[in-house]
Every structure is written in C-alpha cells, then in structure tokens.
Amino acid sequence: MRSSGPRRRFTLLSRRGPTAALLIAPVAVAGWFYGADAAGSGAAHIPPKVQTARPATVQESQTPAGPAPTSVVQIVAHPDDDLFFMNPDTRQSVDSRSRLTSVYLTAGESDGVNAARTGPLAPSVRPAADKARYAEARQNGIRAAYAEMATGDRTSPWRRTAIPTAGGGTAELDVLVARPELSLVWVQLREAGSITGDRPVSLHGLWDGRVSELPSQLASGSPVKRDFAYSKAQVVDTVAGLLKRFAPTHVRMQDPTPGLVAGTDRPTDHQDHLFGARFAQAALARYAATPGHPAFSVQNYLGYFTSGLPHTLDPETAAAKLRTMHTYAWTDDRNYCGAEAGCGDRKVAARPGGHGWTQSVRYTRGESTSWVQLGRGGELWAFSVLDTRLAVWHRGARGAWTGPELLPGTGLDSGVTSVRLADGRIAVFATRTALGAGPADYRREVVTAVQRTPGGAFGRWHSLGTPEKDDASGLSDISAPAATVDKAGRITVYLRNGHYSLSSVSQRLDGSWTAWRERGGENLHGDPAVASDASGRQHVFVSTPLSVWSWTQARPGAPLSGPTLTGLPPTTLTLSAAPEGDGVRLWFRRPASGAVRTAHFSGPLASPVTELGGVAGFGPVSASGPGHALLAVRSRTGVPGTYLPAPGGTGTAGRSAGTPRWRSGGPLFVGAPSGTETGVGAIGHDGRLYWSGPGAPAAWQPVG
Structure with missing residues (x-):
C-alpha cells in the first residue's frame, strides 16, 4: 500500500476550482494530504430532524455445468492491500472456511528499511536498508495476520514451496498447515517505489510499454532462489495461470479506474494498485476465455481515497480489522517468528489503522439494487x-x-x-x-x-x-x-x-x-x-x-x-x-x-x-x-x-x-x-x- 517516494502535499478540490470548494479536514495519506470538498456550492448544511422508528465480441450463449465449491482469489499489488482495503471481507471468507487464495504481485520492498515512521531516526537506531529482508518481514506479517484470523495463533505454521508460473518464472506458495484451504502466493515483482512518481521500472511502466521487462525482487528466506524478469504478456500469463490453478468462483481486486485528483493528472491511488488491477483485468479476460472453469464474479475495492470519505464500518468491525493490522505491523516487537528480518511491517506500526483505512471498506462497482x-x-x-x-x-x-x-x-x-x-x-x-x-x-x-x-x-x-x-x-x-x-x-x-x-x-x-x-x-x-x-x-x-x-x-x-x-x-x-x-x-x-x-x-x-x-x-x-x-x-x-x-x-x-x-x-x-x-x-x-x-x-x- 505504500512506497518510499517523495512526500508531496495537495488538496482534493472541486473540478470547478479551488475558490468554489469547501474542504473537509485534510487527511495524510502516505505522505500526501487528501481532502474532500463539501457538498458543493458553499451553501450551509442544515441536517433535518431525525426520528427513531420502531459492439462486443460475440460468443455463443452458455450455461455453466453446475455450482462449484466456493473459491475466492484476491489479487493485490502489495502485502497489506488485502488487509487495509478488502477486510472485513477477507476475514469473512476465512471464517466461512471457503477456499481463499491471496496473490501479491509485488514484493512491496519499498526503501528496504523496516522501521516505524515516527520521525527522523539516528543512524545508530535506523536499520540498514535491505529490500530482500524488508520484503521477508512483510511476508512474515501477512502470514501471522492470516494465521491469527484462521486459528487464533499468529505462529501457526505454513508450508512454503516454490511453484513454476505460466509466465516462465517461479512464485512462492504458502499453505496454512492447520487450514490448508488458505493459501498465499508471492509473485515477487519489483514495486514502483513511489505513489505517483515517474518510475518506468514498475507495473505502470510495463503496462505502458516503457520497459520491456519487470525484474523480480525476491524476499530473503523465500524458497524461490533464482531471479527472473517478466514481460507484459508474461505477467498476464502468470496471473491467468494462477487463476486456472485456484479456479475462483469469486475474485477480489483493486480498482483499475480510481480517478484523478481534481484539477491534476495524478491518480487518487497508488500506481501499483491501479496498474496491478489492470493486469488482473487482462488476466481475468484471458482466463474467462478458457474452457472448463467455474463461472466467477468480481468485486473491486477502493484504495487510498477511502480516507476522504465517511467511514462505513461499525466500531466492532473496525476494531477487529485494526487488531489484524496490529498483528501484521508487529506492534509488540517480540521476535516470536525467529526471523532476523523481523516478524512484520514496522513502517505500519506507527499507524496500524492507516489513514482511516481500517474504519472503512468500499466497493467501486457492483452495488446496484435493481438487478x-x-x-x-x-x-x-x-x-x-x-x-x-x-x-x-x-x-x-x-x-x-x-x-x-x-x-x-x-x-x-x-x-x-x-x-x-x-x-x-x-x-x-x-x-x-x-x-x-x-x-x-x-x-x-x-x-x-x-x-x-x-x-x-x-x-x-x-x-x-x-x-x-x-x-x-x-x-x-x-x-x-x-x-x-x-x-x-x-x-x-x-x-x-x-x-x-x-x-x-x-x-x-x-x-x-x-x-x-x-x-x-x-x-x-x-x-x-x-x-x-x-x-x-x-x-x-x-x-x-x-x-x-x-x-x-x-x-x-x-x-x-x-x-x-x-x-x-x-x-x-x-x-x-x-x-x-x-x-x-x-x-x-x-x-x-x-x-x-x-x-x-x-x-x-x-x-x-x-x-x-x-x-x-x-x-x-x-x-x-x-x-x-x-x-x-x-x-x-x-x-x-x-x-x-x-x-x-x-x-x-x-x-x-x-x-x-x-x-x-x-x-x-x-x-x-x-x-x-x-x-x-x-x-x-x-x-x-x-x-x-x-x-x-x-x-x-x-x-x-
């Protein structure tokens, strides 16, 4: 969900320009400041009295052969995007004992420094940058969060293996031993390293054709030992191959069209979120054309922009979501996992609720009540x-x-x-x-x-x-x-x-x-x-x-x-x-x-x-x-x-x-x-x- 790019400040303003906009208190989002303008024209808001009451590609019509067991696949850009932006849906799938697979496209290596962002750190205190180890720490935090959601024990063991991908590389597959219907797949591509900055070596650059290949960033301790690089087609092949392997009946993914900050050319979300979702769309289109798979639905989720919108979750649900983030962020700092890289994401530890993200979840498509x-x-x-x-x-x-x-x-x-x-x-x-x-x-x-x-x-x-x-x-x-x-x-x-x-x-x-x-x-x-x-x-x-x-x-x-x-x-x-x-x-x-x-x-x-x-x-x-x-x-x-x-x-x-x-x-x-x-x-x-x-x-x- 985050990267180490330069800090910027901006305010989300009405398309009619800053003089026409009223602002909600700005909300800091990964170094940016998001604000949402008021109901529109500067008119006073007077709430009413509240009463309490008791031409498409044409294919042949088809009918799926029959219902398939529920299988949910989540495709996200970074480790923690699922926990910040898809929970509580993720936990509900865990609780239902559905087959659940989370796919992480990038390693999320950021700047390689696994330290809480609480202010400047003295050189003697600040850990040395090590992208492979930081990627491992984030993996450890994700494994702990899922294990705790599923078993109540964050140390519940995982079986970790390397699997070949349809793109010609290798991914890591983790299966929770106590709940083998729960899997994590680490594709381990390099992340952009900036929210919206110009980073050609990224999913964005690969999608746009600015680079011909995107290299891997392997986590230390991963069973995947050999580096690789993927072309655009190979990324699509890889994700489509994972879809074929896990045969989803429901797919969760991020928003491929999150919109622009008003008056700018900057997306309201991280570029990895946006273009990771577009790669997921392309893979889903490829997978949908293959015979014999169960029919699947798709749900899209809003990312960073949830900060500027009213909270959607009740206090009990928001508190449960926050507890999971505390586990991921390794807030107690006890080395229970025995890894030199660390047992979680210390960058998140300073603010495990994100920027209001644990208080909301938002779908960006599919909420019609007239179907x-x-x-x-x-x-x-x-x-x-x-x-x-x-x-x-x-x-x-x-x-x-x-x-x-x-x-x-x-x-x-x-x-x-x-x-x-x-x-x-x-x-x-x-x-x-x-x-x-x-x-x-x-x-x-x-x-x-x-x-x-x-x-x-x-x-x-x-x-x-x-x-x-x-x-x-x-x-x-x-x-x-x-x-x-x-x-x-x-x-x-x-x-x-x-x-x-x-x-x-x-x-x-x-x-x-x-x-x-x-x-x-x-x-x-x-x-x-x-x-x-x-x-x-x-x-x-x-x-x-x-x-x-x-x-x-x-x-x-x-x-x-x-x-x-x-x-x-x-x-x-x-x-x-x-x-x-x-x-x-x-x-x-x-x-x-x-x-x-x-x-x-x-x-x-x-x-x-x-x-x-x-x-x-x-x-x-x-x-x-x-x-x-x-x-x-x-x-x-x-x-x-x-x-x-x-x-x-x-x-x-x-x-x-x-x-x-x-x-x-x-x-x-x-x-x-x-x-x-x-x-x-x-x-x-x-x-x-x-x-x-x-x-x-x-x-x-x-x-x-």
Missing part, C-alpha cells in the same frame, strides 16, 4: 455478471427458476441495473471495459441490452458511449449507470462522471439516443439513485461526503431542475430510491454505524429522517415487498440482513406501534441484494442466485 425485475404475468428476471458476461436467471409465473445463462458479449464490469419498459420488456444497463491493443486504447463505456419481445430473448449489446474524453484525462472513472423510464416510454440514464459531477443520456422517441449531457453537481461519489413518482416525475440523488444532491422534475416531462442540496446528514454514499405516494423514498446508511435511515421526498428537499436501526454492515439498502416494507442489506458478518416491519405496520416510515424485526442469515454474497414484490435475491460467492420469499426473509435458498 431483479418483475416481468409480464408475474415472471421474474434476475441479472448478474459472471465471467465478465451477463448472467440471466428466469422464473415463470408458476414455474421454477432456471439459469444462469451467460449471454454473448464479454468485458462487462461488475454489477448491472435493469428497468421494465412500458410494453413489458426488460432493459439492462452496465459498464463495459475494452482493454484494447495498447495502453491508450483502454476505455470504459455504458452499454444496454433489451429484450426483443416481452419475456423473450435479449438483443445484442448497444453502446451508449461515455461522457469521458479518454482514459488519460480521467482514468475512465465513471459510476454504474442508473436508469428510469418516463410516461412516454423513453429511458434516461444517469452517471457520475470522472469530474465528480452528474451526466445523463436520453432516448429519443424514435429509439435513438442523445449525446451525453452535463447535469452539474460537485464532489459527487457513489452511484446515482433514481426513481419516478406516481405522477411520472423523475427524482435523481447522488451523495457527497457531507450530504446528498437532488435533481427533480417540476412535472412529468419537464426539464430536470437542480442540483439542490437536500439537507440530509452525511451518508456512507450508497443510496437507493423507490416511488412512494406523491414522491419517492430514499434509503441510506449512517456513517460509522451501518444503521439504516430513510427520508421521503415530494420535491428536492428531504422530510425528517427516520432511523430504522439494523444489523450494522455497509453498502446499499434494497427495498422490496408490498409497500417496499421488506428491506435487505449486507450485515456486519457479510450475510444478508433483512428487515420486516412490525405486525400491522405500514412499511418503513416508522408509523407502526409494534416492534420491527431485523434478522441476518444466508450466504456471503456479491454486491448488494435486490428484490421485487415477491421476494429478494442475492448472488453468492459460489456464483449461484439465492432467493428468499417475503414470508421467510432469513430462509435463503439457492435456485436454478
């Missing part, structure tokens, strides 16, 4: 992305679930959203990544596929393009699309763009699409949430770190007005919306808590906020069932948490005199739940659709 749709005559349709293709499940009005069927067209990013058209057809929307022949050809765009007839097959993917000029000017940092349909049957798609503002594209009456249009807003994060009220007026919401912006139509078909500050308190940025009465209801979660909150909008401003409590956790809220009374969320243990209103209650507005019920149970799942009037679904780490009817929301069963 289940009610079709004609009571049919149900569910959608996900498996093998970078659209996966479709279907249930007839009186039949059983079938699927998943993987439709033609590859390159889809995690997460899809869907809408039902006026004639009963379903339209799905996603983003798609094109890796291209060269680094300048990397690109993301919005795509859509529509049923040819109600209940029928889907047509080919159609590109709606992107509001981004090119990858270099914004790193293709776009949100997931959100779509809504007006009374005339025309679709409008909303997107948070790389300038942290809102863009939209609309369908014309003849079925063609307009160009992308700028809709304003500042410092927007997360995915837009959209809904149309009973009259047909569209409402759009997007979060900032301090509040929520809204856009609203005065009447159906009227121009969209806004943005307007809603007056809502800070959220964890994930929002969901649904029609209710003369307006729409918005659901969100309280920072550093996970408690579910809701507010009603009949115009651009919020009603008093109702707090529904919950089972802690993070991510968006899915509202389904009669009157949107059945809520489903990710709980703190990673399984679904569901809310049932009190007997005789009236939904989520808090008007019931009884006691509402929260329950948790079910599978570890991907993204967010989604439901309709007849139940709620979640996609498990095994690639299966799990479904729960409204009468038994904790009884999750695999279908199809």
Whole structure:
C-alpha cells in the first residue's frame, strides 16, 4: 500500500476550482494530504430532524455445468492491500472456511528499511536498508495476520514451496498447515517505489510499454532462489495461470479506474494498485476465455481515497480489522517468528489503522439494487455478471427458476441495473471495459441490452458511449449507470462522471439516443439513485461526503431542475430510491454505524429522517415487498440482513406501534441484494442466485 517516494502535499478540490470548494479536514495519506470538498456550492448544511422508528465480441450463449465449491482469489499489488482495503471481507471468507487464495504481485520492498515512521531516526537506531529482508518481514506479517484470523495463533505454521508460473518464472506458495484451504502466493515483482512518481521500472511502466521487462525482487528466506524478469504478456500469463490453478468462483481486486485528483493528472491511488488491477483485468479476460472453469464474479475495492470519505464500518468491525493490522505491523516487537528480518511491517506500526483505512471498506462497482425485475404475468428476471458476461436467471409465473445463462458479449464490469419498459420488456444497463491493443486504447463505456419481445430473448449489446474524453484525462472513472423510464416510454440514464459531477443520456422517441449531457453537481461519489413518482416525475440523488444532491422534475416531462442540496446528514454514499405516494423514498446508511435511515421526498428537499436501526454492515439498502416494507442489506458478518416491519405496520416510515424485526442469515454474497414484490435475491460467492420469499426473509435458498 505504500512506497518510499517523495512526500508531496495537495488538496482534493472541486473540478470547478479551488475558490468554489469547501474542504473537509485534510487527511495524510502516505505522505500526501487528501481532502474532500463539501457538498458543493458553499451553501450551509442544515441536517433535518431525525426520528427513531420502531459492439462486443460475440460468443455463443452458455450455461455453466453446475455450482462449484466456493473459491475466492484476491489479487493485490502489495502485502497489506488485502488487509487495509478488502477486510472485513477477507476475514469473512476465512471464517466461512471457503477456499481463499491471496496473490501479491509485488514484493512491496519499498526503501528496504523496516522501521516505524515516527520521525527522523539516528543512524545508530535506523536499520540498514535491505529490500530482500524488508520484503521477508512483510511476508512474515501477512502470514501471522492470516494465521491469527484462521486459528487464533499468529505462529501457526505454513508450508512454503516454490511453484513454476505460466509466465516462465517461479512464485512462492504458502499453505496454512492447520487450514490448508488458505493459501498465499508471492509473485515477487519489483514495486514502483513511489505513489505517483515517474518510475518506468514498475507495473505502470510495463503496462505502458516503457520497459520491456519487470525484474523480480525476491524476499530473503523465500524458497524461490533464482531471479527472473517478466514481460507484459508474461505477467498476464502468470496471473491467468494462477487463476486456472485456484479456479475462483469469486475474485477480489483493486480498482483499475480510481480517478484523478481534481484539477491534476495524478491518480487518487497508488500506481501499483491501479496498474496491478489492470493486469488482473487482462488476466481475468484471458482466463474467462478458457474452457472448463467455474463461472466467477468480481468485486473491486477502493484504495487510498477511502480516507476522504465517511467511514462505513461499525466500531466492532473496525476494531477487529485494526487488531489484524496490529498483528501484521508487529506492534509488540517480540521476535516470536525467529526471523532476523523481523516478524512484520514496522513502517505500519506507527499507524496500524492507516489513514482511516481500517474504519472503512468500499466497493467501486457492483452495488446496484435493481438487478431483479418483475416481468409480464408475474415472471421474474434476475441479472448478474459472471465471467465478465451477463448472467440471466428466469422464473415463470408458476414455474421454477432456471439459469444462469451467460449471454454473448464479454468485458462487462461488475454489477448491472435493469428497468421494465412500458410494453413489458426488460432493459439492462452496465459498464463495459475494452482493454484494447495498447495502453491508450483502454476505455470504459455504458452499454444496454433489451429484450426483443416481452419475456423473450435479449438483443445484442448497444453502446451508449461515455461522457469521458479518454482514459488519460480521467482514468475512465465513471459510476454504474442508473436508469428510469418516463410516461412516454423513453429511458434516461444517469452517471457520475470522472469530474465528480452528474451526466445523463436520453432516448429519443424514435429509439435513438442523445449525446451525453452535463447535469452539474460537485464532489459527487457513489452511484446515482433514481426513481419516478406516481405522477411520472423523475427524482435523481447522488451523495457527497457531507450530504446528498437532488435533481427533480417540476412535472412529468419537464426539464430536470437542480442540483439542490437536500439537507440530509452525511451518508456512507450508497443510496437507493423507490416511488412512494406523491414522491419517492430514499434509503441510506449512517456513517460509522451501518444503521439504516430513510427520508421521503415530494420535491428536492428531504422530510425528517427516520432511523430504522439494523444489523450494522455497509453498502446499499434494497427495498422490496408490498409497500417496499421488506428491506435487505449486507450485515456486519457479510450475510444478508433483512428487515420486516412490525405486525400491522405500514412499511418503513416508522408509523407502526409494534416492534420491527431485523434478522441476518444466508450466504456471503456479491454486491448488494435486490428484490421485487415477491421476494429478494442475492448472488453468492459460489456464483449461484439465492432467493428468499417475503414470508421467510432469513430462509435463503439457492435456485436454478
């Protein structure tokens, strides 16, 4: 997660320039200072009263042969990226006894000095620089952290071997003896040594073609004894070969499009994180084209930029994550491992919580709550992305679930959203990544596929393009699309763009699409949430770190007005919306808590906020069932948490005199739940659709 590059100072400002921005207190991130500007225009933030309530490559359609045992592979740039940015998900996989493999692309050797950064050290105190030994110390810390998560004993032994790679080199494979389903793979390439500095000998330089090979940096004590160097193709071959070896049904990786610091050409994340993730994407594309593998889902994680955003984890979960970092950082300084290199990463020991990183985890894709749709005559349709293709499940009005069927067209990013058209057809929307022949050809765009007839097959993917000029000017940092349909049957798609503002594209009456249009807003994060009220007026919401912006139509078909500050308190940025009465209801979660909150909008401003409590956790809220009374969320243990209103209650507005019920149970799942009037679904780490009817929301069963 860190390197020894020069210290710099900067502030994350609005794209409208520094004079228009209000700043949150800056947060130091690995020598940089990250700040996030306020809700946008300098208007005062007044929180409302809170109530407590009881053209793609075409392939043949295919159907996977059957469910595979859950196998999770995590691909990260440095030792500790998984612990800082993927936990508590990592621990939940350990606790579930799923097969879990963590792959570290670089040795993370930094400057080779294994010492806490607490200030200048006298030469007699400062350890000598030794990159091989520092890489070993970080390995020792990772092994201790995983052993402690799995067995409670950080000294639980590992079996360490050297394995050949598909790239022609050798990697280290560590298997926990007491829990052999847990593996660590050390690829041991050289790291960049700087967050964003010009370092041609790096994953960045290799991806861009500035160097033809990237050499290894072997850790002392590793069973790998012979140095090697990889070309770009060999790195892809190596990672694809590891995917083939461990056959994942779920892949965790860092964000390949983290965006730029506003007003600069500097990424918001470490260059190794960014380009390591792009190598992972290329390897996944290679692996997805090989026959015989289990279908896999992908989850992307935000890195350094979590510092400038509201915390997502409840205190108990954050404390457990911090304890793991203390183990990795070797904070007690006892040489329990017997290694001269040290038993952990002393650079992290001075600040084992990072820069607020142990208080959050954030997905950057795949959090739509609109991937289940009610079709004609009571049919149900569910959608996900498996093998970078659209996966479709279907249930007839009186039949059983079938699927998943993987439709033609590859390159889809995690997460899809869907809408039902006026004639009963379903339209799905996603983003798609094109890796291209060269680094300048990397690109993301919005795509859509529509049923040819109600209940029928889907047509080919159609590109709606992107509001981004090119990858270099914004790193293709776009949100997931959100779509809504007006009374005339025309679709409008909303997107948070790389300038942290809102863009939209609309369908014309003849079925063609307009160009992308700028809709304003500042410092927007997360995915837009959209809904149309009973009259047909569209409402759009997007979060900032301090509040929520809204856009609203005065009447159906009227121009969209806004943005307007809603007056809502800070959220964890994930929002969901649904029609209710003369307006729409918005659901969100309280920072550093996970408690579910809701507010009603009949115009651009919020009603008093109702707090529904919950089972802690993070991510968006899915509202389904009669009157949107059945809520489903990710709980703190990673399984679904569901809310049932009190007997005789009236939904989520808090008007019931009884006691509402929260329950948790079910599978570890991907993204967010989604439901309709007849139940709620979640996609498990095994690639299966799990479904729960409204009468038994904790009884999750695999279908199809």
